[in-house]
Amino acid sequence: MFNPQISSLQECSLFIIQQLLVHNITPICVTTSKWKKEEIEKIAPCSVELLQNIMGSNAKKTINQNITHVFDPFFDMNIEYGMHFLQTSGTYITCGLRDQPPFPSINSSTDKESTLRGALAMSIMKNISILGNCLGVKEDLESAVSLHGKHKKMNVIIDSKYELHESINFIRRTFFDPSKFGKCVISL
Numbered sequence: 001m002f003n004p005q006i007s008s009l010q011e012c013s014l015f016i017i018q019q020l021l022v023h024n025i026t027p028i029c030v031t032t033s034k035w036k037k038e039e040i041e042k043i044a045p046c047s048v049e050l051l052q053n054i055m056g057s058n059a060k061k062t063i064n065q066n067i068t069h070v071f072d073p074f075f076d077m078n079i080e081y082g083m084h085f086l087q088t089s090g091t092y093i094t095c096g097l098r099d100q101p102p103f104p105s106i107n108s109s110t111d112k113e114s115t116l117r118g119a120l121a122m123s124i125m126k127n128i129s130i131l132g133n134c135l136g137v138k139e140d141l142e143s144a145v146s147l148h149g150k151h152k153k154m155n156v157i158i159d160s161k162y163e164l165h166e167s168i169n170f171i172r173r174t175f176f177d178p179s180k181f182g183k184c185v186i187s188l
Contacts, residue, residue, distance in 0.1 A: 083122040095133045157182030
């Protein structure tokens with residue numbers, strides 16, 4: 001289960017999706033923004049569900065599957081939802097924060113702190129394991145690249161390609177365009 005919402009989160013999620021598909025695991029992708037048909041086709045056979053359609057009193061749909069694992073690149077955005085979907089004794093895996101420090105201090109009271117406290121309380125009640133992951137070491141990257149070479153169905157989703165003289169456009173699209181879907185590549 002994922003929440004591809006902003007470009008950097010989306011790229012991380014796209015790589016996780018590809019890794020899971022290679023291992024014959026088809027994730028349910030949860031998002032806060034609507035995906036285009038051609039974007040969904042790039043991660044087939046995965047389903048993409050809008051968070052607002054599956055959460056809350058106005059939910060149009062529920063996920064009726066036993067969710068055992070949630071992979072979430074930015075826990076401070078999504079942990080509350082992840083805890084909601086995970087079955088008892090599930091595993092929540094995250095590799096980062098969207099809102100990097102300063103983290104709220106013990107004396108501060110914010111909505112985010114309240115959300116995190118609620119999510120942690122739910123993790124205790126449901127016996128959920130929370131795993132922090134640093135995205136690995138050199139050997140992990142080598143293994144992922146090797147896996148990519150061995151499996152033809154594993155795709156790196158490319159948004160756009162640029163030549164060196166288009167560097168400014170490459171930087172704009174890579175870091176500042178929320179409509180980007182996949183990686184931007186520049187030829188050197």
